Structures are given as structure tokens and as C-alpha cells.
Amino acid sequence: MTVYSVYEPASDDDDIAARADRIAFVKDGFSWLALIFPMLWMLYYRMWIEFAVVMAVMFGLEWAFGAYPDGMQVAGWMSLAITVLFAFEANDLRGAMLERRGYRFTGVAMGRDRQEAERSFFTVWLQQQAQSARSIAPAPKTAPGAQASAPSRRGAGDDVIGLFPQG
Numbered sequence: 001m002t003v004y005s006v007y008e009p010a011s012d013d014d015d016i017a018a019r020a021d022r023i024a025f026v027k028d029g030f031s032w033l034a035l036i037f038p039m040l041w042m043l044y045y046r047m048w049i050e051f052a053v054v055m056a057v058m059f060g061l062e063w064a065f066g067a068y069p070d071g072m073q074v075a076g077w078m079s080l081a082i083t084v085l086f087a088f089e090a091n092d093l094r095g096a097m098l099e100r101r102g103y104r105f106t107g108v109a110m111g112r113d114r115q116e117a118e119r120s121f122f123t124v125w126l127q128q129q130a131q132s133a134r135s136i137a138p139a140p141k142t143a144p145g146a147q148a149s150a151p152s153r154r155g156a157g158d159d160v161i162g163l164f165p166q167g
């Protein structure tokens with residue numbers, strides 16, 4: 001099973017199809033493409049800050065250890081270690097980048113592949129969107145000077161919401 005973190009852009013667009021097109025699925029775990037082509041991977045996903053930091057670290061290693069032949073070998077091993085570490089963290093960094101750009105974490109999707117994960121996510125997501133559209137109805141207007149009805153008393157099961165008692 002492959003696990004994906006799902007990010008939705010924060011927008012007030014009422015068109016569900018347009019919102020669904022902008023949803024991003026980020027695979028959890030190791031990224032082979034980020035290991036083989038780390039700089040191109042960052043450029044493809046427009047991760048400019050991460051790209052600048054990794055380039056600065058690589059140039060810093062070259063500058064610090066590049067003057068001596070043994071230093072070049074140390075710099076090579078350190079850059080390899082940084083690349084492997086980046087490959088492990090690349091998808092998490094992509095999720096953080098999406099949150100910086102205004103996306104919000106919507107949920108988790110699982111499946112044998114991305115297509116199955118998207119299908120399972122959208123079946124639940126579309127039902128939630130339909131329910132929230134039905135539940136958001138305009139409040140009834142009261143006549144000027146009229147009193148609003150008093151809130152109903154709590155029932156026996158309404159004492160606790162989640163883990164916290166209702167205040």
C-alpha cells in the first residue's frame with residue numbers, strides 16, 4: 001500500500017470540479033527521483049527556497065573542502081549523504097512547501113497506486129462536499145425587534161465533545 005498526503009488549496013471556489021483539479025497528492029516516504037536528480041526534482045516542483053539552500057550547502061562543501069585532494073573526497077561523500085537525506089525528506093519538504101503556499105492538509109489516501117488512492121479519496125471527499133453544501137444553508141431571517149428562540153438544552157450525550165468537556 002502506498003500512502004499519500006492530500007493537500008487542498010484554500011479557496012472559496014464553489015465549483016467542486018475546479019477545487020478537485022487543484023488538489024495535490026504527495027507520496028509519503030522515499031523518493032527515488034529526488035535521489036537520482038535532486039536539483040531537477042526541486043525545480044520541477046518549484047521548490048525555490050529548498051533549491052537555494054541545497055545549492056548553498058553544496059557550494060559551501062566545495063569551497064570548504066575543495067582545496068585539497070582528500071578534501072574533495074570528503075566533500076563528495078558529504079554531498080552524497082546530503083542527497084540521500086534529501087531523498088528521504090523530499091516529499092515532506094514538498095508538503096511543507098504546499099502549506100507555505102496556502103494549501104491545507106485535507107487527509108490521507110491509500111492505495112496500491114496513485115490512481116487507486118485518488119479514487120478512494122475522492123469517493124469520500126465528494127460525499128463530504130455534498131453534505132457540507134447541504135448543511136450550509138442561510139439562517140432564517142427574523143423580523144426587526146423579534147426575539148430569537150432560546151437555544152435548546154444539552155442532552156445527556158452532549159456533555160463531552162471529543163476529549164474535552166463542553167464549557
